[in-house]
Amino acid sequence: MRISIPEAAPLERHISVTIPAREVESEVSQRLRSKARSARFPGFRPGKAPIALIERHYGSDALMEAFDHLINAHYSQAVREESLRPVGQPEVQVEKGGRGEDLVFTAVIEVYPEFEPQVPDATVIRKSVEVTDADVDATLDIMRQQRRFYVPVERAAQSEDRVIVDFQGTMDGTPVPGGDVTDYSVVLGSGRLLPDIEQGLSGMSVGEEKQVSVRFPDGYHTPELAGKAAQFHLQVKEVAAPQWPEVDAAFARALGIEDGEVAVLRQEVRENLEREAQRIIRGQVKTQILELIAESHHPDLPKQMVQRELERLRKDADVATNGGDLDALARRRVVLGLVMSEIARRENFWASPAEVTQVIQDMAVQYEEPEQFVSWYRSKPEQMEEAEAMVLEGKVVAWFLERVKVTDEPVSFNQLIGRAPAAAVSADS
Structure with a gap:
């Protein structure tokens, strides 16, 4: 056996092996005897056919099978003896071989690079958060807004009101395609209508009619209307103001608190915010650690691994459209x-x-039916491998975190999630 390393490819290993002809012949003979025991030929009982007949029919197959077995066995032996760590399967080239000849083959593999992991002299910023009553109140306000309802009012329409309107559009006296709509419901400020129409509706009251000029955007989804001017006749049939539910027993029960205890609801919201804060903090720390690892390590890279990763990235539409250097x-x-x-x-x-x-359970928490998610996740081997990789990644990140400088930085919950403090929603708004 001889192992060589090409100068231009330091991670390649060329394993050249010569298997003596007698070992090849012994393996071929063994396989021919095995085939002879079950071979059936006219005029001969099973297992009694002459060896010459067996060789004529099965000689080539037995030789190929012997080659496969011997190459795999000697390759595996070479990997063990030389303590090689192959990246993938070898490329095998048979240089010489046949009945009565030595079998000579070369296996080309890539191996993992040998390097010493480095702990960079750097500081990781780890944010810390204390969830306050104000954070809980702000979250409850968001939940109230998500469950808003509308009550008809006798005043002019304003932003966030729901308006029911009839409108008819014309262009040079000709009806606009799709521009004649009855009882259309829209929340002002939602952006569902063209800005000129929304602006026209603002300030209108029930029963009021108005003619507004509208210009379709240049990139409008209907090409024949793009960039064109039109007239729309508006007739308001209802104006309704948004109302938010109070944080009471009914609200708590609607959110899954069976006994309707508001205090229990607030505690559950607080715990959810604390879990979310810890998830974000762990993610930020992990991102910093990974960046330090990437910047401080420059090992030789196996071509196979880079190629496989490139193929994965090309299949990922989100990555491919970012315009980055794949x-x-x-x-x-x-x-x-x-x-x-x-x-x-x-x-x-x-x-x-x-x-x-x-x-897996941590991932399942965000789903309405966690048990169903867990069952589905476990049914796919590739996902289980991903979960195992996540565990190992967490352990390695923790290993680095114990060895770099860490500065704790107290921040508010809003600062952590990049959200501006929200104005409180009153119960009667």
Whole structure:
């Protein structure tokens, strides 16, 4: 056996092996004897056909089978003896071989790079949050707004009101296609109508009629109307103001609190916000760690791994349309994968069934039927592998976090999620 490393490809290993002719012949003979025991030929009982007849019919098959077995066995032996870590399957080239000849083959493989994981001299910012009563109130206000209802009012329409309107559009006296609508319901400010029509409706009262000039945008979805001017006749039939439910027992029961206890609802909202805050903080820390890993490690990259990652990225429509450098992104992902795998290997990290289950359950919380999600997730092997990878990734991130400088930065919940403080919604608004 001889192993060579091409100068231009430091991660390639060319394993050249010569298998003596006697070993080849022994393997072929063994396979021919095995075939002879079950072979059936006219005039001969099973297993009694002459070996010459067996060779004539099965000699080529037996030789190919012997080659496959011997190549796999000697290749595996070479990998074990040399402590090689192949990235993928070998490319095998048979240089010489046949009955009565030595079998000579070369297996070309890529191996994982040898490198020492580095802990960069850097600082990770870890934000900390205390969820306040005001955060709970703001979240309840959002939940109230999501359950708003409308009450007819006797005043002019304004932003956020729901208006029921009839409208007819004409262009040079000709009806606009699709421009004659009855009892159309729209919330002012929602952007569902052309801006000129929404502006025209603002300030109108029930029973009022108005003629407004409208210009269709240049990129309007109906090409024959794009950039054209038209006239719309509006007739308001109802104006309704938004109302929000009070935070009371009925509201709590509507949100799944069986006994209607508002205090229980508030506690549940607080716990959800705290979980969300921790999820965001972990994600921000992980992003910083991954960036430090990518910047501080520059191992040789196996071509097969880069190519596989490129193929995955090209299948991902979201990544492909970002206009970024796919090759650079693929190489970055391979670096991260190599570093994390190396640390997991050195530290003997592994994903226990309980840890994998916890990851899946954490994902399931956001679904209405968590148990159904868990069952579906477990039914797909590739998803289970992804969950295991997430466990290992978390352990490696924690390993780095113990070894870099960490600065805790207190922030408000709104700062953490990038949301401006919302104005409170009054119960009678």
